[in-house]
């Protein structure tokens with residue numbers, strides 16, 4: 066079906082193509098990606114933007130000896146396609162299928178796992194240093210986007226890489242977009258650099274012509290000096306030059322021939338090189354070019370008509386965003402801090418309506434937290450709205466800057482629990498454990514939209530001194546029982562169903578499953594109690610002990626890792642008080658693969674049937690389900 070793509074099974078096949086053929090290949094890759102990703106969902110716009118860049122990288126480098134580290138890795142589909150994984154694309158991000166990010170276990174061409182932003186330069190630098198120590202002449206390339214460059218780790222690595230002597234190239238893929246518009250100081254610098262593209266393009270074109278002659282190199286050398294002179298006049302030194310890099314750019318990232326030429330030249334430079342490539346996010350698909358943010362990560366859609374803007378489910382994120390707007394209307398001190406995720410966290414409306422009090426600090430979670438601490442110590446009421454797995458970055462900032470000073474910072478932890486198709490790097494499984502270990506921290510988990518709103522209002526009220534973390538899941542699922550009838554009171558659980566045999570403590574999304582478990586247990590003649598804890602930490606140990614004494618078995622259900630979760634604290638509290646009752650602590654293992662939430666719950670025995678089975682087994686009634 067695809068004349069050239071059908072013939073590509075490894076990077077060597079790409080190398081055999083002439084330049085005209087690479088243009089055809091690029092067209093075919095785009096057609097393939099649009100069709101395939103529209104059927105599976107995934108990260109589309111970023112991949113459409115790196116088609117030519119990926120082809121050029123495969124032409125210029127010798128893989129797998131040379132290594133390419135993809136930052137975040139959401140743009141690695143083209144690379145996967147050209148490194149022998151085309152036949153697996155129908156399984157993209159499905160359980161047991163092709164991962165949406167680079168995975169060393171998937172292919173010898175994936176040299177480093179990514180998923181979280183801004184790690185590529187550090188990892189590539191480590192690989193390059195190891196090569197030097199091992200006496201290898203292999204090249205190492207980090208491909209990092211302009212958005213990912215805003216992450217502190219990237220700057221730390223750039224500063225460290227400046228005096229490396231050889232074979233290290235950072236390709237900066239600048240499409241002037243993060244998920245939303247790129248923000249921050251680096252973005253301003255890149256805008257300045259982008260303002261002189263015509264010069265480099267012109268020079269490289271001449272070189273390309275000259276390279277046909279034997280004396281071309283000499284002229285090229287002359288032109289390099291000329292270029293440096295002009296560049297300095299036009300833009301001054303780049304920040305990368307000052308760090309010790311040789312800066313090449315800006316280069317048209319959709320010109321395979323020029324990219325290959327410049328990459329080959331970069332390979333000859335003795336020190337580290339930064340190649341600044343300009344691309345268009347969503348290139349070649351009109352809908353994605355027009356709305357790159359919408360096509361950053363997509364669910365399935367009809368490729369010929371694009372994503373419809375029809376009615377969507379209300380999500381926890383949207384409720385959080387709406388509540389923040391409602392709070393800010395009445396309280397001037399409310400402000401919102403997020404790290405390049407305004408759309409995903411539902412805070413985009415707040416950003417528009419309360420722009421002075423909205424702070425998108427770019428992909429800088431650590432900075433976001435300490436910045437919020439500064440706002441809080443000055444009397445403002447910051448809400449830090451970040452995904453659970455990305456907030457892991459800011460562990461010390463939460464501890465050192467917020468908790469030890471007992472500041473009124475509210476953490477709205479989005480994407481808590483399993484997220485599904487993004488997989489192990491993105492599941493929000495650790496926040497209960499890491500937050501509950503912090504001094505002065507209160508951890509809340511709403512089981513419904515109404516509870517989320519109540520908890521946020523409580524946090525904004527100032528009735529409580531100290532940091533509060535409110536964790537809520539990706540999506541829209543709500544419990545079937547109406548839990549919003551009883552008002553939220555800090556530390557007071559809500560007994561949803563009073564029984565006598567088994568007492569199930571749960572919170573957040575697990576309440577929905579808890580209800581289904583109760584229904585199954587009732588079918589087996591049991592009369593379970595179901596408690597929505599709401600406040601996970603500090604744990605109401607008196608309540609827990611009181612309930613445990615009235616039941617044969619206590620079960621805890623949480624969508625986080627078992628180690629350090631509230632289940633362990635319940636078990637410890639009961640053991641300490643010598644309560645004679647059995648305990649079953651249910652939660653997730655630390656590593657959960659990618660797949661649909663339904664499949665993953667089953668895999669981890671966190672679906673209602675597995676949980677009911679485990680409860681019956683604990684009660685010595687094995688095999689009844």
Ligand SMILES: Cc1ncc(C[n+]2csc(CCOP(=O)(O)OP(=O)(O)O)c2C)c(N)n1
Pocket residue numbers: 111114137139140180181182209210211212213214238240242243244346404405406428430455458
């Ligand atoms: C630590 C962390 N924070 C946030 C994210 C979410 N995220 C994924 S891609 C992305 C934007 C990356 O922009 P850029 O590097 O320019 O790549 P592009 O999509 O433009 O190609 C963000 C914010 C993440 N993966 N990791």
Ligand SMILES: CC(=O)[C@@H](O)[C@H](O)COP(=O)(O)O
Pocket residue numbers: 108137139180244361362409480484487539
């Ligand atoms: C690559 C990345 O980290 C983000 O694009 C992430 O996939 C977004 O996840 P949501 O779809 O849950 O917003």
Ligand SMILES: [Mg+2]
Pocket residue numbers: 210211212213238239240241242243
């Ligand atoms: Mg970008």
